[in-house]
Amino acid sequence: MPGVLATAPDGVAPARDIWIIGDVQGCTAALRALLAQPALSGPDAEYWFAGDLVNRGPDSLGALRLIRSLGERAKAILGNHDLHLLAVAAGVRKHGKSDTLQDILQAPDRDELIDWLRRRPLMLRAHGHVMVHAGIFPAWTLDQAQELAGEIETALRGDDWPRAVHDFYGEEPLLWDDGLRGPARMRVIVNALTRMRMCHASDGRMEFHYKGGPAAGGGLVPWFDLPGRRDLTEPVVFGHWSALGLMVRADAICLDTGCVWGRALTAYRLRGGEIVQVMA
Numbered sequence: 001m002p003g004v005l006a007t008a009p010d011g012v013a014p015a016r017d018i019w020i021i022g023d024v025q026g027c028t029a030a031l032r033a034l035l036a037q038p039a040l041s042g043p044d045a046e047y048w049f050a051g052d053l054v055n056r057g058p059d060s061l062g063a064l065r066l067i068r069s070l071g072e073r074a075k076a077i078l079g080n081h082d083l084h085l086l087a088v089a090a091g092v093r094k095h096g097k098s099d100t101l102q103d104i105l106q107a108p109d110r111d112e113l114i115d116w117l118r119r120r121p122l123m124l125r126a127h128g129h130v131m132v133h134a135g136i137f138p139a140w141t142l143d144q145a146q147e148l149a150g151e152i153e154t155a156l157r158g159d160d161w162p163r164a165v166h167d168f169y170g171e172e173p174l175l176w177d178d179g180l181r182g183p184a185r186m187r188v189i190v191n192a193l194t195r196m197r198m199c200h201a202s203d204g205r206m207e208f209h210y211k212g213g214p215a216a217g218g219g220l221v222p223w224f225d226l227p228g229r230r231d232l233t234e235p236v237v238f239g240h241w242s243a244l245g246l247m248v249r250a251d252a253i254c255l256d257t258g259c260v261w262g263r264a265l266t267a268y269r270l271r272g273g274e275i276v277q278v279m280a
Contacts, residue, residue: 018270020048020131022255023239025081026057026100028066030265033278040267040276047267048124050239050255051079051133051194053117054101057260060085061103064113078120078156079133079240080194083168089114090162093169118156122193123149125234127270134240137192138204138229139176148189155186174205192223197241199226213243224252237268246275 019040024031034040035047053067053076054060067074085101087093089110095101104113123146124131136145155164167183168190176188191206198207198220207220214222222244223229224236232251242258246266257277259265264277 016044016046017042018046018048018127019267019276020050020129020237020253020255020270021268022050022257022266023052023079023242023259024049024054024057024063024067024265025052025260026054026060026063027259027265027280028057028059028062030259030278030280031063031066034265034267034276037267037276037278039269039274045073047074048131048237049074049076050131050237051077052081052239052256053079054085054104055081055099057100059103060100061107061113064104064117065109068113068116075124076120077124077131077133078117078122078194082117082120083165083190083194086114086118086156086161087165087169090165092162092166118161121149121153122190128234129237129270130234131237133194133238135192135196135223135238136231136236137176137188137196137206138199138223138226140192141231142234143231145193149193152186152189152193171208174207175203194240196223197244199223201227204228211243248273248275 047070049067053063067076088095088101089105104110125146130142167186170187173184173188180188195208196206198210198216199205200207201219201221204226210216210220235251235253237253239256241254242256242261244254246257247254253268255266255268257264257266259280262280264279267276
């Protein structure tokens with residue numbers, strides 16, 4: 001049921017009515033229903049999408065076309081499933097058994113959609129908020145994170161973007177080092193921004209094999225609770241973690257409420273902090 005569920009911390013009020021929407025993952029019917037809610041349907045509304053626009057859901061092609069059709073009203077960032085689509089389209093990864101990307105790959109407007117997608121950012125920072133798909137590596141300042149995201153965005157927008165996508169994949173290294181170069185540097189940046197959930201409390205290493213809720217134990221803590229996390233000046237809005245679900249607190253806001261798993265698609269209003277949801 002749609003409704004106002006929470007009020008979030010105050011931020012810098014935007015001039016337009018901005019709604020941040022969690023992981024769509026090809027759930028086009030739910031997205032249409034969400035955008036039709038009275039609170040979201042105003043002519044001046046703007047929509048920020050927190051990544052994972054496609055995959056696993058029933059209509060990845062429809063979701064991508066709908067979000068793209070919103071034009072300047074939509075600002076979408078890349079999630080791990082969106083990068084996977086780019087990798088499959090580039091021929092550097094295979095279509096997985098649980099993927100629902102064939103409709104995009106066989107669409108007459110495939111090239112236009114892929115070109116549009118690869119030009120999306122990995123981080124959006126405005127109105128006193130930061131949006132990434134998964135998280136900000138705790139050792140980074142927000143300025144540094146924005147700069148590093150820009151390195152990946154430049155690579156994706158270049159003519160040799162398939163090679164760049166190839167270099168994104170792999171779990172090592174698990175820790176950031178300012179001296180990293182080449183593919184190792186790209187992997188840490190991409191993994192932090194699009195895949196990270198838990199880190200080891202002892203040394204900050206990212207942990208990719210645990211996918212449950214935030215109370216893992218065993219020395220693991222959510223990235224946003226890691227001791228020594230830098231730059232808490234702006235709340236980070238993210239998705240990616242359906243087992244965490246809706247979380248609204250002063251420094252971190254999670255909007256992945258598992259629409260693709262039959263739960264809800266969630267929108268968060270930047271001005272005032274209202275939450276509106278529709279069920280899958």
